Amino acid sequence: MKFIHDIFDSLRPAFADNRKLSKLKPLFDATENFFFSAGLTTSTGPHVRHSMDIKRFMSMVIVALIPCVLAGFYLFGWRIIPIIITSYLVGGLVEVLVACLRKEEINEGFLVTGLLFPLTLPPDTPLWIVAIGVAFGVFFGKEIFGGTGRNLFNPAITGRCFVALAYPTHMSGWIEPGSSVFGRIFDFWPFSMLWGATAPEAVTSATPLLAVKTGQQPEWLDLFIGNSTGCIGETSTLAIIIGAVILLAFKIANWRAMLATLVSFFALAAIMHYFQPQRFASAWFHLLAGGIMFGAVFMVTDPVTGPATNIGKYIYGTLIGVITILIRNLGGYAEGMMFAILLGNTAAPLIDYMVIKVYNRQFIQEGRT
Amino acid sequence: MLIYTQDSGNYSLKLEKTVDKTFMKYKGGYNIRLSNPPTGNVLALPTPEQLFLTRHIADIYFDELMVSPDEKVDQGQALARCNKGPLNMHAPMAGTVKYITDNQIILGQLNSNTAPTKVTPGSTQDTIFSSGCFIHINEVYSGKIPAKDSIPQAIFVRIANLDNYVMASEIELMGSLQEFCSGLKLLADISKDTILHVVVTKKQAVLAKKIKNDTADISNIELVTIPPRYGLDNTRLIADRWGYRADQHIWSISPQGIFALARAVNQGEKTTYTYMSVSGPAVNRPQYYKVPLGYPIADLLKASEVKDCPVRVINGGVMSGIELAADQTGVTGDIAGLTVLENNSARKLLKFARFGLDDRRFEDFFTTDMQGEVRACVSCGYCQSVCPAGLLPDYLHKLLYCNDLDRAQSAGLNKCVHCGLCSFICVSKIELTEQFIKGQAQLKAEQHKSSEGQA
Numbered sequence: 066m067k068f069i070h071d072i073f074d075s076l077r078p079a080f081a082d083n084r085k086l087s088k089l090k091p092l093f094d095a096t097e098n099f100f101f102s103a104g105l106t107t108s109t110g111p112h113v114r115h116s117m118d119i120k121r122f123m124s125m126v127i128v129a130l131i132p133c134v135l136a137g138f139y140l141f142g143w144r145i146i147p148i149i150i151t152s153y154l155v156g157g158l159v160e161v162l163v164a165c166l167r168k169e170e171i172n173e174g175f176l177v178t179g180l181l182f183p184l185t186l187p188p189d190t191p192l193w194i195v196a197i198g199v200a201f202g203v204f205f206g207k208e209i210f211g212g213t214g215r216n217l218f219n220p221a222i223t224g225r226c227f228v229a230l231a232y233p234t235h236m237s238g239w240i241e242p243g244s245s246v247f248g249r250i251f252d253f254w255p256f257s258m259l260w261g262a263t264a265p266e267a268v269t270s271a272t273p274l275l276a277v278k279t280g281q282q283p284e285w286l287d288l289f290i291g292n293s294t295g296c297i298g299e300t301s302t303l304a305i306i307i308g309a310v311i312l313l314a315f316k317i318a319n320w321r322a323m324l325a326t327l328v329s330f331f332a333l334a335a336i337m338h339y340f341q342p343q344r345f346a347s348a349w350f351h352l353l354a355g356g357i358m359f360g361a362v363f364m365v366t367d368p369v370t371g372p373a374t375n376i377g378k379y380i381y382g383t384l385i386g387v388i389t390i391l392i393r394n395l396g397g398y399a400e401g402m403m404f405a406i407l408l409g410n411t412a413a414p415l416i417d418y419m420v421i422k423v424y425n426r427q428f429i430q431e432g433r434t
Numbered sequence: 435m436l437i438y439t440q441d442s443g444n445y446s447l448k449l450e451k452t453v454d455k456t457f458m459k460y461k462g463g464y465n466i467r468l469s470n471p472p473t474g475n476v477l478a479l480p481t482p483e484q485l486f487l488t489r490h491i492a493d494i495y496f497d498e499l500m501v502s503p504d505e506k507v508d509q510g511q512a513l514a515r516c517n518k519g520p521l522n523m524h525a526p527m528a529g530t531v532k533y534i535t536d537n538q539i540i541l542g543q544l545n546s547n548t549a550p551t552k553v554t555p556g557s558t559q560d561t562i563f564s565s566g567c568f569i570h571i572n573e574v575y576s577g578k579i580p581a582k583d584s585i586p587q588a589i590f591v592r593i594a595n596l597d598n599y600v601m602a603s604e605i606e607l608m609g610s611l612q613e614f615c616s617g618l619k620l621l622a623d624i625s626k627d628t629i630l631h632v633v634v635t636k637k638q639a640v641l642a643k644k645i646k647n648d649t650a651d652i653s654n655i656e657l658v659t660i661p662p663r664y665g666l667d668n669t670r671l672i673a674d675r676w677g678y679r680a681d682q683h684i685w686s687i688s689p690q691g692i693f694a695l696a697r698a699v700n701q702g703e704k705t706t707y708t709y710m711s712v713s714g715p716a717v718n719r720p721q722y723y724k725v726p727l728g729y730p731i732a733d734l735l736k737a738s739e740v741k742d743c744p745v746r747v748i749n750g751g752v753m754s755g756i757e758l759a760a761d762q763t764g765v766t767g768d769i770a771g772l773t774v775l776e777n778n779s780a781r782k783l784l785k786f787a788r789f790g791l792d793d794r795r796f797e798d799f800f801t802t803d804m805q806g807e808v809r810a811c812v813s814c815g816y817c818q819s820v821c822p823a824g825l826l827p828d829y830l831h832k833l834l835y836c837n838d839l840d841r842a843q844s845a846g847l848n849k850c851v852h853c854g855l856c857s858f859i860c861v862s863k864i865e866l867t868e869q870f871i872k873g874q875a876q877l878k879a880e881q882h883k884s885s886e887g888q889a
Contacts (some may be wrong), residue, residue, distance in 0.1 A: 071784065098807060105783040105804035109868040111753045111854035112746060118806025122814065122861045133686055214810030214862070241585040318462075319815055373828055398602070421829060425844050 069380040073097050078333075091164040095171035102366025125317045129308040130180050130363065136291050136301035140242035141188035142249030145297050153179040156199040165286055171312045174213030174369070176250055178203060178233045181221035181363060185216040186228075189238025198228040219370045239272055239294040273354040274399040277346045288353035290410045299359040309362040310388065318366035325382025326389075327352070333390045345394050357389055360392045364402075370410045372417040374424065380416050385409040458598045459751075460664045460855055468598055468752075469800065471773065472711035476722045479737060481505040485526060485541040485728035486764025491569055493578040496523045496554060505531050510551035510704040513539050518581065523592065524566050526706035526726035537761060552702035558695070559585075565698035566705035569727075569767025572693025574669045574684040585625050586685040588678060591618065593689055594635040594660055596667040597751025599689075599713045600771035614689065617696030621687070622652045630655045631639035633672060635662040664753060665822030665853040670739045674823075676851070688770070711771035712738040712754070714743045715800045721762075728764040734772065744777040748800050753854045776801040794835070811861040817866060819858035823849045827856040827866050834873045839880065847873050 080086045098178045099120075107114060114186045134184025137145045160175040182199050202224020207216040229236050273283045287293050291301025299305070312318035327378035334348035351357065365371065365385055372381050385405045458466040489496045496514035499524075501507060507529060528548040529541040553565045556586065562568055563582045572591065573580050622630050628813040634657060642657050649655050649768045658676075660666045669686040678684050690709055697703040706726055709786065713720035718739035735747070748755035749762075752773050778801035817827035825846050833842040847870060856866040 099784075101781040101783060103804065104779045105805045105807070106551070106777060106779050106802040109857075109865055110748075110756055110852075111858045111867065112755065112757070112802050113752055113800055113858065114803070114805040114863065115859050116805050117859075117861055118863060119809045119812065119818075119861050120806065122812075170809075172809070172814070204535055210687075212810065214812045220440050223462065273550075316816075371813075372813060373818070375815070375818065400719055421826065421845065424826070425846070430691045 068410040069100055071148070073100070083393070085226050088165050091169065091171050092161050094162075095161075097171075120173050121268075122317060123177050125315050126177045126312070126363070127180055129311040129317070130177075130305035130306040133184055133301065133359070134180070136299055136304035137184065137188070137297035139248040140291055140300060141240050141297060142170060142243065144188055144240075145183070147192060147397055148186060148188075148190060148195050148297070149180065149181045150373075151195045152183040152199045153195040156182070156203045157158065159200050159203045159208070163204070163212075169212065170396075172213035175203060178207070178220045182224050184359070185221060185225045186242045187236060187238040187295075188297050191238075194235045195226050195234055197232075198224040200224075201227045216409060217414075219364055219367050222364060222403055222406050226407060229403065241294060242292050242300070264370075267329055271398065273350075276394065277350065277354070278399065282350070283354070285349070285353070288350070292352070295354075296356060296359075299356040301357050302353050303363050305358045312362065318362070319368070319375075319378055321378040322365045322371055322382040323361050325379045326365045326386040327357070327382075328386070329383040330357055330386030330390050334385055334394075337390070337394055351390065351393065355400045356394070357386075360385075360402040360406055365409070366407050370413060372413045372420065374417055374420040376424075377413070377416040377420040380420070381409055381413055384416075402420065453629075457660060458664060459596075460820055461666070461822055462859075463815070465524070465821070465860075467713045469711055470717055470720045471599060472601075472713040472720045472722050476709060476724050477737075478703055479729070479733065481544050481546050482529070482591055482730050482733055483542065483544075484532065484730065485529070485544065485726060486730055487513065487523065487526075487539045487541065487728040488764055488766050489523070489537055489539065491579070492572060492768060492781065493764055494518055494521060495809065496521075499534060499539075501531050501534075503531050507531060507541070508551055509546075509548055509706065518579075521539045521563055521564065521568060521579075521582070524704050524706060526728055538764065542798070550704065553704055555702070558699060559624050561698050562695060563702070565694065567691055567698055569692035569708075570694060571687045572581045574673050574678075574686045575680045575682075580685055584683045586628050586683045588629045588631060588676070588682075589624075589646055589675070589685040589687060590619055590658075590669045590672060591621075591630065591632045591687055591689065591692060592667070592669060593638065593641070594633050594667045595688070595770070596635070596662065596664045597754050597770075599711065599773040600751040600755075601709060601711050611644055613696045613700075614692055615645060616650055616700065617692035619652055619654060620695055620699050622649075622654050623668065626654065631658045631672070632656070632678065633658045633659055633660060633667065635667070637662055663822070665820070665851075666856055668822065668851045668853060670851050671823055673712060690859065691786065697806070706768070708765060708767055708769070710769055714748075714769065714772070714774035714777040716741045716743060716774040725765055727767060731758070731763055731765060731772070734765070735774070738774075741775055741776070746775050748773040748775065752800075753844065753858065778803045794833060804863055806861075806863045807860060808864060813863050814861050816859045816861060816864065820859050822855070822856040825849060825850055827870075830870060830873075831864060831866055834869050839873065839877055842873055843877055847877065848873065859883050 076093065078084070082089045121400055133156050134149070156179045157173060160171055166172045169434055179199065182202055183195060186195065202220040206218050206220030206223030207213065210216040216401055273288060276283065291304065295302050309323065331348050331352055334351045337345045338347050365382055372378055388405035389401040392404060393396055454515040458468055494516045496516045498515040498517070498568060500512050500514055507513065507525045509528045511525045513525050514523045515521065525541060527541065527544045527546050529544040531539065532542040533540045553561060556564065559669070562571065568579055571580060572578060582588065618630065618632070622628070632645060632655060636659055642659065646657060658672060660672065674685050699704065707729060709722065709726055710737070711722050711723050712734050718741060721738055723734060738881070747758045749758045749769055749772065750756060751771065755773055811828050811831060813828050815828070823828055830842055830845055830847055833845060850870040852867055852871060854867045858866070860866060
C-alpha cells in the first residue's frame with residue numbers, strides 16, 4: 066500500500082499554505098485521512114484509546130443502511146442509483162465548499178446524510194429536486210450551525226421537509242414495486258428522470274397511508290417485506306429491522322429513543338383504534354406502513370439532534386411517536402413522521418435542559434458541589 | 435479463587451486469579467482483552483549497583499539532609515527529613531552515599547546482608563510515620579500523605595484494585611493472611627471512632643469471608659463489596675457513597691501498607707521495599723517484582739525485556755496512570771506498577787474500515803495511538819454509559835468549552851475522579867479527562883480567591 070502513501074506524499078506540497086491549491090486543503094486532508102489514519106499519539110492520560118472513532122461510527126450507520134438500499138433497489142429498480150449518486154455529489158460539494166471557506170476539516174457526518182436523504186424520497190423524484198433538497202439540508206440544516214455535532218435539526222429531514230413543502234407536485238412520484246420475483250431490478254429507466262418525466266410504468270398510486278383513508282387495506286406481509294408504495298428506504302420493514310439490529314448490536318444507536326418512539330406510537334395508535342375502529346386504522350398497520358420504522362431507527366437515534374441524557378431520550382422518543390400518530394390520524398397529512406422529528410429536534414435542547422436541571426439537584430442536595 | 439492451606443496455624447495464600455487482569459471490564463458492558471498482563475510469581479531481583487532514592491514523594495519533599503556524601507549508612511538509617519510530620523526517608527540497604535542532588539540521594543556499594551536498624555516502639559500511629567510505611571497511605575480527598583497528628587474518620591483498605599496492568603492485590607496478599615489481619619487490627623486500634631472499610635470485589639467473597647472471620651472480635655471493621663468494574667474501585671467514589679465529605683480525614687491504604695505496618699509493629703522492620711509489576715503490551719516478560727525502594731527503573735525494564743520499539747513507560751495502570759517523569763530513575767513507594775506501551779504513530783491504510791468490532795481483539799490496538807482525529811462532540815452518549823461517578827461528561831465538556839465554570843460545578847465537575855474512561859471511549863477523541871482536571875483546578879483557584887477576598 067506504499068504507492069498510495071507515495072501519491073499523497075507527492076501531492077501534499079501542492080496544497081501547502083501559499084500555493085494555488087491551498088484553499089482546497091480540507092479536501093486533500095479529508096481524502097488523505099480517509100485512506101490513512103491520522104497517526105497521532107496520545108499526549109495525556111489515558112494513554113490508550115478505544116478504536117471506535119467518528120469515521121467508524123458513521124461508517125457503521127452506512128453499513129446499517131445497506132439493507133434498506135438493497136431493498137429499495139430490488140423494489141424500485143435502477144432509478145434509485147442516480148438519486149443516491151446525485152445526493153452524494155451535491156451534498157459533498159456543499160460540504161467541501163463550506164469546509165474550504167471555513168478552513169476546517171470535512172465532517173464525516175455528511176456521509177450519513179448523503180445516504181439518508183435519498184432514502185426518504187419517493188422513488189420517482191426528479192434529480193434536480195434531489196440536488197436542491199440535499200443542498201438545502203446540508204447547508205441550512207447543518208453548516209450554518211457549525212457542522213456535524215452542532216446542528217439543531219437532522220440535515221436529511223430538513224432537506225426533505227424543504228422539498229416536500231416547496232415542490233409538493235414533484236414529491237409524489239410513487240411507484241408500484243415490481244410484481245415479478247426480480248422486483249424492478251431489470252427495469253432500466255434512469256434517464257427520463259433527468260428532465261423529470263415520469264417513468265411510463267410508474268403508477269402514481271397512493272401510498273398505503275393514503276389508501277387506508279379511502280378504505281383499502283393492504284396485505285400485512287406486503288407491508289412487512291416492503292411490497293408497497295412509499296419512499297425508497299421506508300417500505301421494507303424487514304430491511305429496517307436488520308439495520309436496527311446492526312445499529313444496536315454495535316452500540317451505534319441508543320435503544321432508548323428508538324424504543325420510546327415505537328412504543329408510544331403503537332400504544333396511542335392502539336388506543337385510538339380501540340375507540341374508533343372505523344375511523345382509525347389498526348396499530349399494526351400504522352407501525353408497518355409509512356416512515357415510522359425508518360424514522361425511529363435512523364432519524365430519532367441521531368445522537369446530535371436528540372437529547373444527550375438518557376431520560377431525555379425517552380421523553381424525546383415519546384414526543385415523536387405521539388406527534389406522528391396524531392398527525393396521521395387527525396391531521397391533514399397522511400404521514401407525520403417528518404414533522405414529528407423536526408418538532409422533536411426543536412424540543413430536544415429544552416428536554417435536555419429540564420432533565421439536567423432535575424439531575425443536578427441531586428449534586429446540590431448532597432452538598433458536594 | 436483463592437486456595438487456603440492451613441499449615442501450623444498460618445493461612446498461606448496460593449496465588450490464583452480472583453481479579454481477572456486479562457480482561458478490562460468497565461461500566462457500559464465493555465470487556466476488553468489485554469495482552470501481557472503481569473503473571474506468575476513475585477521475582478526478587480539481584481542487588482543493583484546503585485539505588486536512586488527520590489526526595490519527592492506525593493506532596494512531600496525531604497529537604498533536610500541527615501547524611502553527607504561518602505558517608506556509610508546502615509539499612510533503615512534516616513537519610514533525610516521533611517518538616518511535615520517530621521517524616522524520615524530511610525536507606526533501603528546498607529551502603530555508601532554517593533551523590534546528593536536536589537531530587538535524589540544515590541546510594542552505592544550496597545550490602546544487603548547487614549542487620550537493619552529497628553523501629554523505636556511507640557503507638558500505632560507513631561509507628562506508621564516512623565517506620566516509613568506512610569508511603570502506602572494517602573488522604574482520599576486531597577491525595578496527600580496524611581499529617582502525623584490527624585486522626586482519620588475512616589480508613590479504606592484497597593484490596594480491590596481494578597486498574598489494569600498494575601499489582602493484583604492477591605500478590606500483595608501472598609504473605610500470610612494472619613499477618614494481614616493483625617495489621618488490620620493495629621489500624622483499627624488507632625481510634626475507636628475510626629471505621630475501617632475493607633474494599634473487596636464480589637469475586638473475592640472467599641477472601642472477604644476469611645478476613646471477616648479473623649477480625650470478628652473488632653467492631654469497627656466493615657466490608658465493602660463492589661462490582662468488578664474498573665472505576666468503581668476508586669476510593670473517592672466509595673467514600674462519597676458512604677457519605678464522607680471532602681473536609682474529613684479519610685485515609686486510603688493499600689494491602690502493602692497493612693503488611694508494612696504489621697511488620698513494623700510486630701518485628702520492628704522499616705519499610706524498605708515494595709511490590710510492583712512491570713507489564714504491558716510492549717514487554718516480553720510481564721512480571722511481579724519485590725524490589726527495594728530506589729531500585730533503578732532501567733534495570734527493571736531490562737529484566738522485563740522491553741520490546742525493541744519506541745515505548746512509553748507509564749507509572750500506574752493503563753487507564754489512570756501518568757507518564758513516568760524522565761528524571762525519575764528509581765522506584766518510589768507510590769508506584770504500583772509500570773505499564774509499557776508501544777509508542778506507535780504509524781499510519782494505517784483504511785483503518786476505520788478494519789473492524790475491531792470484537793472488543794476482545796482490542797489488544798491489536800493497544801498502543802499510544804490516538805485512533806482517530808479530534809472532532810466536535812456528537813453526543814453519542816458513550817461517556818455517560820461508562821462514567822463510574824454517574825456524571826454527564828459530554829455536558830460538562832460543553833460547559834467547560836464555553837468557560838461556564840459555575841454551571842459545570844453544579845453539574846458535578848468536582849465528582850470526577852479522573853478514571854479516564856470517558857477520554858478512552860470518546861468517539862470524537864476529545865481530551866475529556868484533561869479538560870476536567872483543568873476545570874477542577876480552575877474551580878479550586880477561584881474558590882481560593884473568593885475565600886481570600888472574604889477574609
